[in-house]
Amino acid sequence: VKVTKEKSAEHHEAIIAAGAKLYRERGFDGVGVVEIMKAAGLTHGAFYGHFASKDALCAASVKRAFDDRRVALNSAHDLSAYIDAYMSVTHRDKVGTGCPVATFASQIGRQARPVQKQFTQGVSSFLEWIASHLAGGATKPQNTRTAAAILSAMVGSVLLARSTSSDKPFSDQILTDSRAAIAAKFGV
Amino acid sequence: VKVTKEKSAEHHEAIIAAGAKLYRERGFDGVGVVEIMKAAGLTHGAFYGHFASKDALCAASVKRAFDDRRVALNSAHDLSAYIDAYMSVTHRDKVGTGCPVATFASQIGRQARPVQKQFTQGVSSFLEWIASHLAGGATKPQNTRTAAAILSAMVGSVLLARSTSSDKPFSDQILTDSRAAIAAKFGV
DNA sequence: TGTACATCAGTGAACGCGCGTTCACTGATGTAC
DNA sequence: TGTACATCAGTGAACGCGCGTTCACTGATGTAC
Numbered sequence: 193v194k195v196t197k198e199k200s201a202e203h204h205e206a207i208i209a210a211g212a213k214l215y216r217e218r219g220f221d222g223v224g225v226v227e228i229m230k231a232a233g234l235t236h237g238a239f240y241g242h243f244a245s246k247d248a249l250c251a252a253s254v255k256r257a258f259d260d261r262r263v264a265l266n267s268a269h270d271l272s273a274y275i276d277a278y279m280s281v282t283h284r285d286k287v288g289t290g291c292p293v294a295t296f297a298s299q300i301g302r303q304a305r306p307v308q309k310q311f312t313q314g315v316s317s318f319l320e321w322i323a324s325h326l327a328g329g330a331t332k333p334q335n336t337r338t339a340a341a342i343l344s345a346m347v348g349s350v351l352l353a354r355s356t357s358s359d360k361p362f363s364d365q366i367l368t369d370s371r372a373a374i375a376a377k378f379g380v
Numbered sequence: 381v382k383v384t385k386e387k388s389a390e391h392h393e394a395i396i397a398a399g400a401k402l403y404r405e406r407g408f409d410g411v412g413v414v415e416i417m418k419a420a421g422l423t424h425g426a427f428y429g430h431f432a433s434k435d436a437l438c439a440a441s442v443k444r445a446f447d448d449r450r451v452a453l454n455s456a457h458d459l460s461a462y463i464d465a466y467m468s469v470t471h472r473d474k475v476g477t478g479c480p481v482a483t484f485a486s487q488i489g490r491q492a493r494p495v496q497k498q499f500t501q502g503v504s505s506f507l508e509w510i511a512s513h514l515a516g517g518a519t520k521p522q523n524t525r526t527a528a529a530i531l532s533a534m535v536g537s538v539l540l541a542r543s544t545s546s547d548k549p550f551s552d553q554i555l556t557d558s559r560a561a562i563a564a565k566f567g568v
Numbered sequence: 569t570g571t572a573c574a575t576c577a578g579t580g581a582a583c584g585c586g587c588g589t590t591c592a593c594t595g596a597t598g599t600a601c
Numbered sequence: 602t603g604t605a606c607a608t609c610a611g612t613g614a615a616c617g618c619g620c621g622t623t624c625a626c627t628g629a630t631g632t633a634c
Binding site: 193194195196197224225226236237239240245246 | 586587588589590591594595596597598
């Protein structure tokens with residue numbers, strides 16, 4: 193059942209989109225090729241016409257997840273507004289469209305090199321973006337250090353909140369408390 | 381091949397110890413019952429005499445990992461020394477004996493309820509320990525917020541460092557930078 | 569203390585299942601004339 | 602513009618493999634006498 197070049201390109205995108213969402217929701221090991229192809233509206237046999245292996249899709253999915261987020265990044269008014277959105281109950285509960293750093297971090301060490309490279313790239317540009325939005329900009333050496341601590345606290349608090357979310361009040365509190373302490377100590 | 385009650389109890393401990401180490405190193409999905417039993421010096425068939433299911437061992441392993449860490453916690457001179465050890469290259473590279481919060485956080489949401497309960501319990505007492513070691517103690521309301529932000533930054537920075545450790549200088553820098561910024565802003 | 573036997577911790581083959589991947593096939597696409 | 606046919610995106614059965622779990626069996630333990 194051959195299909196027009198345009199349709200095939202759409203399918204390719206649909207597979208990556210499914211990977212970017214499902215891998216964030218359930219981890220690289222938690223979703224099979226069959227399920228991803230089903231989500232893309234195809235059968236599993238067509239997968240290897242689009243990607244050489246599951247690893248290749250993982251790499252493409254990590255890249256896609258970071259690209260999706262860059263849009264959110266650029267539409268934020270300022271750093272404070274972005275941190276507010278990041279350390280929110282909404283972000284905690286929307287894993288599938290959430291920050292790839294928070295979801296993938298602990299699995300990346302076990303993935304193939306291309307996946308790791310794609311991830312490090314994403315973290316690096318995220319750090320730069322934060323540093324450039326601090327008072328004084330990215331060239332101020334102290335801001336590099338501050339950016340690392342702020343990103344750590346952002347990622348850590350969302351992970352802490354997600355992993356304890358069976359106890360909602362406790363989980364909510366972690367987000368609120370961390371956000372307040374960062375505002376108080378870092379002024380953002 | 382029956383075995384003395386003492387030997388059997390030792391086997392039980394060995395299985396939990398293997399779970400606590402291997403699950404931290406490779407994730408709950410990344411290690412099978414066969415490999416855990418092999419690490420404990422037994423064959424896989426004996427597993428279900430000790431645990432009702434793999435989930436049951438996961439719960440026991442999470443508890444064990446937190447208990448192991450509590451020893452490290454109590455032997456720390458003060459909060460600063462503990463944060464130094466936590467945000468270190470050594471802790472980044474020793475996943476199997478490292479903090480369970482950093483390794484398990486992103487997988488806990490997909491685990492069975494008993495596993496989640498065990499984890500939340502561990503996070504809660506970790507937060508209390510930090511708050512009680514801040515100037516003013518755990519009763520000072522502001523310290524609860526500060527503890528949440530500090531734990532978030534600790535967990536986040538170790539995860540960031542681990543997930544980017546294919547680029548060692550970059551990974552090292554994240555730890556150093558985060559540690560310096562926390563010292564500067566939180567005074568610990 | 570010594571013997572007879574019920575208990576039960578550990579063994580290893582076997583189960584059904586879902587995984588990543590392969591491949592012979594189908595039939596619409598798009599090119600050559 | 603119309604026909605003939607090579608191409609190739611997608612299908613679905615099949616592959617070997619490792620997973621969690623079960624179970625008939627073994628033989629040392631530990632109890633009853």
